[in-house]
Amino acid sequence: MPDIRAMCAIGTRGQLGLRGRLPWEGATGPAFVADVERFFEVTRGHVLIAGPRTAESVPDFARADRTVVAIRSGEAPEEVIARYPGRVIYVGGGPAVWTAYAPLIRHWDVTRLPYDGEADRWFDPAWLVAGGAA
């Protein structure tokens, strides 16, 4: 069984994204800084698959010690996963990607941050109970 995981950070009401960025982009509070640091620690050495917009937002320094892959909706999740045998695969979003891969994800790592502002991308709790092959 492939080791497929997901990692995300959400606001207090499930906010995930805003205008192509994290809704709390630029926030310097300790919880926000710790979350970014932890994301890079936890995904180090692993495969990170994400939709084109999310994959593009990964900074260059983070590409040296993880495999960052932009995936497209024309690719079947099972085919994408099969390209990385023996690797831990993190599914990095956005929402349409998590909807498609949720049945395959067996570990969710969700950090709730102290952000209560606007968003145009939202966490969907249905991802956690999507059933499937995980």
Ligand SMILES: NC(=O)c1ccc[n+]([C@@H]2O[C@H](COP(=O)([O-])OP(=O)(O)OC[C@H]3O[C@@H](n4cnc5c(N)ncnc54)[C@H](OP(=O)(O)O)[C@@H]3O)[C@@H](O)[C@H]2O)c1
């Ligand atoms: N808070 C967090 O932890 C977190 C994490 C990730 C992203 N975000 C936020 O989310 C936003 C970016 O997400 P986004 O949804 O706008 O764009 P995205 O990252 O490009 O992801 C969505 C796109 O992925 C592609 N895709 C690849 N495989 C797919 C599949 N099997 N099924 C469906 N679509 C698939 C589709 O594009 P095609 O049809 O063109 O292939 C789809 O439009 C930003 O605001 C970002 O900051 C937040």
